[in-house]
Amino acid sequence: MIYVTQPSLPNLEEYTKLLEQIWESKHIANIGTFHKQFEKKLKKYLKIENISLFTNGTLALIVALQALRITGEVITTPYSFVATTHALHWNGIKPVFCDINKHDFNINPNNIESLITPKTTAIMPVHVYGNPCDNKKIQKIADIYGLKVIYDAAHAFAVEKKNKSILNWGDLSILSFHATKTFNTVEGGAIVTKNIKLKKRIDYLKNFGFVDETTIIGHGINAKMNELIAAYGLLQIKNINNEIKKRKQKVKLYRTLLNNVKGITIYKDLKKTKHNYSYFPILIDKNSFGKTRDEVYEVLKKNNIFVRRYFHPLISQFSTYSGLASAKKTNLLVATKLAEQILCLPLYSDLENVTIEFIVNLIKK
Numbered sequence: 021m022i023y024v025t026q027p028s029l030p031n032l033e034e035y036t037k038l039l040e041q042i043w044e045s046k047h048i049a050n051i052g053t054f055h056k057q058f059e060k061k062l063k064k065y066l067k068i069e070n071i072s073l074f075t076n077g078t079l080a081l082i083v084a085l086q087a088l089r090i091t092g093e094v095i096t097t098p099y100s101f102v103a104t105t106h107a108l109h110w111n112g113i114k115p116v117f118c119d120i121n122k123h124d125f126n127i128n129p130n131n132i133e134s135l136i137t138p139k140t141t142a143i144m145p146v147h148v149y150g151n152p153c154d155n156k157k158i159q160k161i162a163d164i165y166g167l168k169v170i171y172d173a174a175h176a177f178a179v180e181k182k183n184k185s186i187l188n189w190g191d192l193s194i195l196s197f198h199a200t201k202t203f204n205t206v207e208g209g210a211i212v213t214k215n216i217k218l219k220k221r222i223d224y225l226k227n228f229g230f231v232d233e234t235t236i237i238g239h240g241i242n243a244k245m246n247e248l249i250a251a252y253g254l255l256q257i258k259n260i261n262n263e264i265k266k267r268k269q270k271v272k273l274y275r276t277l278l279n280n281v282k283g284i285t286i287y288k289d290l291k292k293t294k295h296n297y298s299y300f301p302i303l304i305d306k307n308s309f310g311k312t313r314d315e316v317y318e319v320l321k322k323n324n325i326f327v328r329r330y331f332h333p334l335i336s337q338f339s340t341y342s343g344l345a346s347a348k349k350t351n352l353l354v355a356t357k358l359a360e361q362i363l364c365l366p367l368y369s370d371l372e373n374v375t376i377e378f379i380v381n382l383i384k385k
């Protein structure tokens with residue numbers, strides 16, 4: 021059976037050695053040495069100034085919104101994993117859905133301004149499949165209207181534009197280290213910000229709001245990463261460049277084999293962008309391909325290839341959000357169309373070339 025992704029794990033012997041240190045010290049939680057080392061290594065690797073580690077990406081999103089005191093309405097994309105919008109709801113914020121671009125699957129900055137109301141306090145875009153958003157246009161709108169910008173960068177670990185990390189954009193970015201992501205710590209997440217004061221506030225909030233034993237500075241939560249996971253993450257950094265390199269080779273093979281197949285759209289690397297090859301999305305146009313996306317999905321499934329339709333349904337189509345005015349299809353024409361055509365093919369570093377050939381042949385047949 022072939023799934024859309026398969027996690028890479030650290031070397032078990034090396035991990036056992038680190039676990040022995042933890043067993044020795046008995047320091048298993050509450051920001052120990054591995055937590056500190058992992059933050060330090062990530063800062064260097066990702067070319068960023070500050071990072072706060074979390075138990076998962078969703079809690080990082082929820083705390084990010086708390087840390088910036090976001091209220092009212094936030095303009096976001098319906099073309100994402102549902103956690104993006106759920107994090108707004110958990111903060112009592114009304115999501116306002118904005119349509120996306122066809123070329124990169126990201127929020128279309130030209131549609132943002134018309135959605136701004138007196139209640140709007142922030143824009144929350146997603147770098148979908150690790151494709152960098154149009155940060156310049158988004159930031160320009162944010163600066164004019166005094167809005168914060170929170171990037172859901174769950175797909176964008178190690179992504180760079182013009183040799184600089186895109187995690188430095190906006191007021192902050194959140195990462196997810198879930199097992200299904202390019203870089204995993206089993207489960208995990210982080211907030212990245214250039215603002216050291218904000219980083220401090222985030223660190224208090226992820227630890228119940230404790231500043232010291234007797235002082236609380238806010239309604240904090242418990243979202244800290246533990247030592248067993250931090251040690252695991254520390255080892256994963258050693259592998260990540262090799263991981264991305266192998267993924268790139270798989271993508272290259274897919275692109276070669278799927279080139280010029282009528283009715284199938286594949287995507288090239290974006291200009292001046294260092295990708296992490298987190299997903300391999302294709303679009304299937306039923307009119308020119310002759311079969312619908314769902315027919316292709318079913319054929320692959322019958323052959324034990326379990327691909328995913330990320331992101332179908334759109335978040336705006338779930339019953340929890342479909343009643344919102346901005347969830348109307350007429351407001352989300354591009355997103356609606358892409359959600360009907362999208363298919364993410366299996367992609368991970370240990371995926372065999374013969375399997376890729378098998379998958380592509382099934383699609384072509």
Ligand SMILES: *Cc1c(COP(=O)(O)O)cnc(C)c1O
Nearest residue numbers: 076077078101103174196197198
């Ligand atoms: C995975 C993901 C999240 C949630 O991260 P978890 O670590 O699973 O909580 C949030 N947003 C996007 C876009 C994701 O893909």
